Amino acid sequence: MTEPTPSSSPAPSAPAARTSILVVNGPNLNLLGTREPEKYGTATLGDIERLCAGAADAHGLECDFVQSNHEGALVDAIHGARDSAIGIVINAAAYTHTSVALRDAISAVSLPAVEVHITNVHAREPFRHHSYLSDVCRAVIAGAGTLGYRFAIEYLAELTRERAL
Numbered sequence: 001m002t003e004p005t006p007s008s009s010p011a012p013s014a015p016a017a018r019t020s021i022l023v024v025n026g027p028n029l030n031l032l033g034t035r036e037p038e039k040y041g042t043a044t045l046g047d048i049e050r051l052c053a054g055a056a057d058a059h060g061l062e063c064d065f066v067q068s069n070h071e072g073a074l075v076d077a078i079h080g081a082r083d084s085a086i087g088i089v090i091n092a093a094a095y096t097h098t099s100v101a102l103r104d105a106i107s108a109v110s111l112p113a114v115e116v117h118i119t120n121v122h123a124r125e126p127f128r129h130h131s132y133l134s135d136v137c138r139a140v141i142a143g144a145g146t147l148g149y150r151f152a153i154e155y156l157a158e159l160t161r162e163r164a165l
Contacts, residue, residue: 018084018085018086019060019061019062019086020056020061020062020063020064020081020084020085020086021052021056021061021062021063021064021085021086021087021088021089021153021156021157022063022064022066022077022078022080022081022085022087022088022089022111023049023052023063023064023065023066023088023089023090023149023153024066024067024074024077024078024088024089024090024091024092025045025048025065025066025067025068025090025091025093026067026068026069026074026090026091026092026093026094026095026096027068027069027070027093027094027095028069028093028094029045029067029091029093030045030067030069032044032045032047032048032118033045033047039118039119040118040119041118041145041146043145043146045067047146048146048149049063049065051146051147051149051150052065052089052149052150052153053065055149055150055153055154056153056157059153059154059157059160059161061086061153061157061160063153064077064081064084064085071095071099071101071102072101074092074095074102074105075101075102075105078090078102078105078106078109079105079108079109081109081111082108082109082110082111085111086111086112086156086157086159086160087111087112087113087114087156087159087160088106088109088111088112088113088114089113089114089116089149089152089153089156090102090106090113090114090115090116090133090137091115091116091117091118091149092115092133096115096117096121096128096131096132096133097127097128097130097131097132098132099132099133100132102132102133103132103133103135103136106133106136106137107136112138112156112159113133113136113137113138114137114138114139114140114141114152114155114156115131115133115134115137115139115140115141115142116140116141116142116148116149116152117140117141117142117143117148118143118144118145118146118148119142119143120142120143121142121143122142122143123143138155138159139152139155
């Protein structure tokens with residue numbers, strides 16, 4: 001009987017630490033700044049991206065930012081975050097009220113998610129009162145304007161810090 005010889009291959013490396021938050025924006029949010037400023041304010045999507053990047057940076061994190069008017073592209077982005085992100089901030093816009101596909105994508109990736117709405121959807125039209133996402137998200141922030149994105153990032157950073165302790 002022969003003794004097994006030690007392998008000369010290097011030991012497997014630990015998985016890379018997750019350091020990003022996926023920020024997902026749905027349909028028509030590319031028009032922020034000019035679309036109904038009385039409801040949504042004058043901040044552009046670029047302004048929100050900079051706000052998110054600054055909030056993430058304060059916690060040693062980065063943001064991967066995606067906006068699409070196409071539901072499948074948003075689903076693909078959520079799937080892509082599965083092994084790289086610590087969590088998801090999602091303003092699905094109108095898809096909040098219609099998309100079982102986005103709900104299932106969030107559920108499937110098993111990442112903590114925060115649903116964000118710039119306006120208070122509960123003070124608006126009745127069809128906006130129902131969300132297909134809320135039950136698979138850890139938190140919902142509505143009506144805080146663009147600051148809701150910062151609050152969501154801070155919440156996810158705190159969840160990550162708590163898990164590390």
